[in-house]
Structure formats: C-alpha cells, structure tokens
Amino acid sequence: MTKISRSCLFVFTICASAGMICAQLKQSSSDSPTVIRATTRLVQVDVVVTDSSGHPVKERLSEKDFTILEDGKPQKISFFSFQQFEDQEKQKQLPPQLPPHVTTNRPEYRRAAGPPIILLMDGVNTPVENQIVVRQQMLKFLADHFDPGMRIAVFLLGNELTMLQDFTSNPALLTAAMQKYRSQASAAGRQGGADVQLQAPTFDGANLPPQARAQGAAGSGGDSDSRSLMNIGYALARFEKESNANTMEMRVAHTADALAAIARYLAGFPGRKVIIWFSASFPLNLSVVDPEDFDVYRSYADRVRAATNLLSDAQVAIYTVDARGLVGNSISDPSETGRDANGRMALTVDAHMNANSKETFERFNKEDSLIKVAEETGGRVFLNTNDFDRAIVESVRDSSTFYEIGYYPTHKQWDGKFHTVKVKVAGDGLRVRHRSGYYATDPEKWRKSGEGEMKAALERDSIASTGVLFYARAMPPSGNADVKVEFLVDPHTITFETQSENQHECSLEFQVQAFTPEGKLVKAEVQQAEAPLKQETFDRIQRSGLPMPVSIKLAPGQYMLHLGVRDNRTGQFGTSELPLTIGEAPAH
Structure with a gap:
C-alpha cells in the first residue's frame, strides 16, 4: 500500500481514535466572547524575468537582485524561491488511486507532467465564426507542436462553465476534447446583432x-x-439601450464568475498556473455619447479587477488571446463601396467618419479588457494575430522558470483598498512580469461578506475548488442510521491563530448537500466548528490532519454528495463530490 493510500484510509480511524480532538471542535455561537486578534498576511508575487528578446534569463538570480515596492514604498522580502520545472520521470507517474467511497480535491490525484495550463474557450463573448477558427488552430497545434511535457486542461465558457478535459499530457485526449467542442452562440449573437454602444x-x-x-x-x-x-x-x-446595458452586465458577471471558479479550482495547485483565454472580450465601459444617457452608463472595471485579484491570489496568470485574430476596419474595407443596395450613398462624409471612429473606439474598448486582465495577473496579451500557437508555447516557457517572492506589507491597514505592487530587478535589459497589486481585504470581514460563496459553489459549480484540501468518506449506513461523512482536512491549507502559548484556534465551516441523479437538492447540513486546540492536539493535527464527522439523514436512493470545507478566517474553501447509494435505489 502506498503512503498516500494509507493517509486516505487514516480518515476512517482518526475520528474514532481522536475523540479528544473532535471534542475540542465545538459548535460556534453568536454570544462567544470577543477576541482581539493581530492580523498578518503574506503577499505572494510570482515574477517572470526575461531578457530583451523575451526569453527566460538563464543565469539564476538571487534575492538581493530584487526590489519590491508597494504603493511606491520598499518592502522587506520575507520569502524568496526560484522555481524551475524539470521533466523528471517521477512527475510522469500515473496519479494515485483512491479507495472506494472516498473523494478528495487534492491536486496530486489529477497531476501530470508540466506546469498546469488551461485553455479557456469563450463562447459567451466570441462570435461563432471566430470560435470555429480557434478550434481549428488548437487542433493544428495538438497535431504539429504539442510537447509531452505540457499539462493542459480544456474548459468551455457557455451557458455554464464546463470542463471538457481535465489536466493531461495525452494529446489524444485533448484532441478528443477539442473535437467534442461545438461553437456556442455568443451573447451578442443571441441578441441578433453585435454589441451596441450607447448613442443618442x-x-x-x-x-x-x-x-x-x-x-x-x-x-x-x-x-x-x-x-x-x-x-x-x-x-x-x-x-x-437599457436592455443592451443589462445584457452586457450579465455577460460580464457570468464571465467574472467563471474566472473566479477557475481560480478556486487552481488555488491548491502548487506553483504558477496559466489560463489561456481565447475571447473577443467585452468592453470595460459601456460608453455613452449623449449626456442624457449617463444614467445608463456602466463600468465593469471593479468587477473584472475583483476576479483578477482572486486569480492572482491563486498564483494564476491569464494570457489573453483575441479570438478575432487579425482585425481590420470594416469601414475601410476595399470591398465596401459606401453605397446601399439601391446604389445610393449609404453614409455622408461626416457619418462615415463618425462610424469609423465609433468602430475603432469599440474595438479598443474591448481590447482594453483583454490587456488589463493579462497585465493585472502577470500574464501577456496577444492581439491582432492569427499565431495562436505562440500564446501556448510562451505561457509554458514563462511558467517553467519563475521566482516566488513574498512580503508582509508595512501598512497594516486591511481596508479593502487596492495596493499596487512593482518588482524591480538588477541587470541590463531584464524585464519582469507579475501581478499588478492586490486588495487589502480585512480577514475579519471575509466570513460575513463571503458566507454564501461556498454554498453557491456547491449548488452551481461542477468544478472542484481547492482552496482548502481534504479527504472525505461516506459509507452506506446500516438500517435507518444517518449517513456519516468523515472529513480529514489538510491543516496546512487552513489558518490557526495563537490565543495563548499553548492554544491554537481555527474556524471552519463544513457543508454536505445531497442531490438526486436529476440534480434536485433534497437535504443539506451545515456545521460551524471553532477549534481551540491544546499544543499536543495541535501537533497531532499538523502530522495527521484535522478530522470532522458530519451526519446527514437520507432515505434509500441514489445521491451525489456535494462536500465543502471553508476556512472562515481567509474565505478560502474546497469542494468535491462523492456518489452514494443507500439500500436499493427506487425504480424510476
């Protein structure tokens, strides 16, 4: 039995043998005494260093070569690490297998060789004809340029976010996923036309x-x-106009939610991760021309920045690719005669100039979102090119050699404001790419502001979250007994605060939701757990994991259990799914 398999089975006995640990996990109450806590947070920045030609620097740099600034003020580097992917044989081994009735969201169970890369095909914001071209380009890339050292997954953003293929280094599986992909009618296409800017x-x-x-x-x-x-x-x-504005707002919200779901999925994967987002994008601002339309004006910059902040916190960089490829100007198209079907002038000179300016503005407005998402996460943007292969090749190269730098901000003000981060490196001609900053969110507000996030993810997302890692087992009960879901949480993915010299405390939320095969929610259990742990118990948990049983009463039948664990101090959570059959399933 492998070491990992033994750790999986340990969840079956740990709750029984660690009664003292479970006893110290108590139900939280609203009348608990107030505790004054000191808040510290490490800001982590992944830094890609290239030469003037855009290639990774071969010479290994040291900590003293880097200077990190926050809002223009120097910060003390507390953590420094050089990361370089090496194609070792042990990384090519097959993922371990789980025992029956056990699930986990740990990344090593879907791990393959190479830095993790997600190809995100955007069917919401991309015209169908451009989606077809992207699909053809990806199939060509897999046939001609695929490197077995790559670890790629394929996601589709349509009416919902769908994983077409989990991480694999097998080009045949990726090709099959791309062949399954069918173009989605974009939001603009479903409206019967292109995006409309507001004009009087x-x-x-x-x-x-x-x-x-x-x-x-x-x-x-x-x-x-x-x-x-x-x-x-x-x-x-x-x-x-108002309908167009509302539709655009829903598109942006849907896209931002999808990016957040991918960030949660990748949070538990070590190292720098990459999303290559093929999209025609959406404007950061829905512009207006007439002053009377300013009440319909929309700006989506804050919503997009919140999503990119989640991605950056999860060490995810986005490489945005304009799915439209080479973009011309339809007004200056040589095939455009300027006359309508009856041979009359379609546009006056002034109207021609206005239409030309409007089209150019709309294009730049959409491209601006692609640029900002890439820059704010430390990625790159590829505009006005049909060379989609280069985005994949360069993202792999960037993620194969990078530096991890961490620091504790000197401002100590967790007020929710955005703080800019800038990294400088010594050396002539060297360039750096990294996240542009972060939101200094007060951890004490995470619990209230994000209380429903895990519940919504369990009900809506079919993709696991890995912010908190855990194993879970659920066996069919005997007789009419409750189903006992046994969690074993990785203590290194949750936070503990020292209350005294010999006591450590964490705050967790456990959720179990039971769905029928038709997707109907039939029962849910939520359990809040506060854990003031003595030093001996804390040391044991650090070695073996934190156990927690959650019981749920279910009638005989077939279920899909949606399981979640949330760290209330950080807002991070993990989710997974586990099928369960109780007794003889009723006939349908």
Missing part, C-alpha cells in the same frame, strides 16, 4: 417612421402627433 438617437425626416412623416405633413395637429411619435421612438430607443 436622432430623429430627422429620414429616420422617422412613415406614419410620423405622414402625420407631420397633415393639418395643425400634425406637429403634435409627430412630436408624440418622436417621443415614443426615443423611449423605444432608450429601452433598447
């Missing part, structure tokens, strides 16, 4: 409906009727 409508004679022009030419009441119809037309145009 103009109502001259040519733009009025025929009945308005007819009534306007009639007697004395014509002017009044015409104005009435103009008001109706304006109201309809405004309704369309």
